[in-house]
Amino acid sequence: MNKIEQVDVVIIGAGPSGSSAAALLRKKGYVVTIIEKQYFPRFSIGESLLPQCMVFLEEAGLLDAVREHVQAYAFQFKNGAAFLCGHKRSHYNFTEKFTEGPGTTWQVRRADFDNLLAQQAQAYGADIRFGHEVIAVNVDVQQPLLTVLDEHQQQYQIQAKFLLDASGFGRILPKLLDLESPSDFPVRRALFTHIEDGINDQADFDREKILITVHEKDRRAWYWLIPFADGRASFGVVAEQDFFDHYHVQDATQNEPEALLKRILADDPSLSKLLAQAKFDTPVRTLVGYSANVKHLAGSNYALLGNAGEFLDPVFSSGVTIALKSSSLAVPLLDRVLQGGHVDWMQAYEMPLRKGINVFRAYVESWYEGEFQDVVFSSNQNESIRRMISSLLAGYAWDDQNPIHKNAKRRLGTLAEYCREGLAQEQALEI
Incomplete structure (x- = not known):
């Protein structure tokens, strides 16, 4: 094995959290190497960004690169979220929110979006090694030591003053360091693809909003249903396995992912009417048991970013927001460490990051329990409550000035009760 390489920071993974962290670190002058197993562009879901992302993209110097490619990559302007259940409809406009900050963003093909961020990180001087795989890590030494397999299946070692794991669903450090902790969410399955949606201009459909x-x-x-600007869309369904079992038939060929997804689509009259002209021209993929957690998010010489630490659920599109927030939080702390200072990673990183994650978690739990659905589809919402909810749906989960941020789960339950009864909602926030 060749001589051990020495750098300031190694990042595992070139997705949004890895590329944004690299860009932020390069702004401070550090030598950064990203080890990325795949080659970009590559397919990924999580295409509906939240407005909070715009703050973090701008901070990392990545927003202009995205703006410059909006038309070329058919990124769809997004200003909110729409909800549908039978004949019940609801929507939230993210510009009408409680929290200050951007109220619009885009819906993006992640292959193009992630590649743009990685290219910009490279332009800032980050060394991204595509097709390289981390196969071993030693964090018991002062400076983490990684063993890497390159694209020619040759091993080499690289040592850093600090290690960031931005490997997403690959969850490299959680697996190698036995950090994984069971999620308390039920095991759910996602079935998804990209389609030519065939939705005409006369349809009752707003392309500027994700449709749930x-x-x-x-x-x-x-x-x-996440529309792009060129007549295509990301489409998928999420449920527990017994839901999918209900749609299985004796003919095994009709249980293949595409046939199964089409059969589930046909069971919803409103959505199947909207997508009556859709063309399924991309392989349908599946992801099972995606929710994940870890024992802790950081050690003395490493930290976990984004989905490598915790992934909740795709329902409110929080993944990229949490990824970018984690980089925004971690890099100033890492800078302090590299300058010889001390950081309490639990107090300064994990606890602040989890505050927002736990707010998202409360919304996810309340969604599946039905309480938040009752709030969303209620006709009894007043404007102030709508603005508070809109802020959370727009990704501002770390705004502790939002009245429904504190004790989010309990307050959502109370709001649901008041929405069902048609009572004054302000009273719910005083409980």
Whole structure:
């Protein structure tokens, strides 16, 4: 094995958290190497960004690169979220929110979006090694030591003053360091693809909003429809396995992912009418048991970013927001460490990051339990409550000035009760 390379920071993974962290570190002059197993561009879901992302992209110097490619990559302007369940409809405009900050963003093909961020990180001087795989890590030494397999299947070692894991669903450090902790969410399955949606201009559909459709027969199940600007869309369904079992038939060929997804789509009259002209021209993929957690998010010489630490659920599109927030929080602390200072990573990183994650978690739990669905589809919402909810849906989960931020789960339950009864909602926030 060749001589051990020495750098300031090694980042595992070139997705949004890895590329944004690299860009932020390069702004401070550090030598950064990213080890990325795949080659970009590569397919990924999580295409509906939240407005909070814009703050973090601008901070990392990545926003202009995205803006410059909006038309070329058919990124769709996004200003809110729409909800559908049978004949019930609701929507939230993110510009009408409680929290200060951007109220619009884009819906993006992640292959193009992630590649743009990685290219910009490279332009800032980050060394990204595509097709390289981390196969071993030693963090018991003062400076983490990684063993890497390159694209020619040759091993080499690289040592850093600090290590960031931005490997997403690959979860490299959680697996190698035995950090994984079971999620307390039920095991759910996502079935998804990209389609030519065939939605005409006369349809009752707003391309500037993600559409979340609740299955009328099982409110634990929901569909996403994320339109792009060129007539294509990301489409998928999420549910527990018993929901999918209900749609299985004796003919095994009809249980293949595409046939199964089409059969589930056909069971929703409103959505199937909207997508009556859709063309399924991309392989349908599946992801099972995606929710994950870890014992802790950082050690003395490493930290976990984004989905490498915790992934909740795709229902409110929080993944990229949490990824970018984690980089924004971690890099100033890492800078302090590299300058010889001390950081209490639990107090300064994990606890602040988890505050927002836990707010998202409360919304996810309340969604599947049906309480937040009752709030969303209620006709009894007043404007102040709508603005508070809109802020959370827009990704501002770390705004502790928002009245429904504190004790989010309990307050959502109370709001749901008041929405069902049609009572004054302000009273719910005083409980």
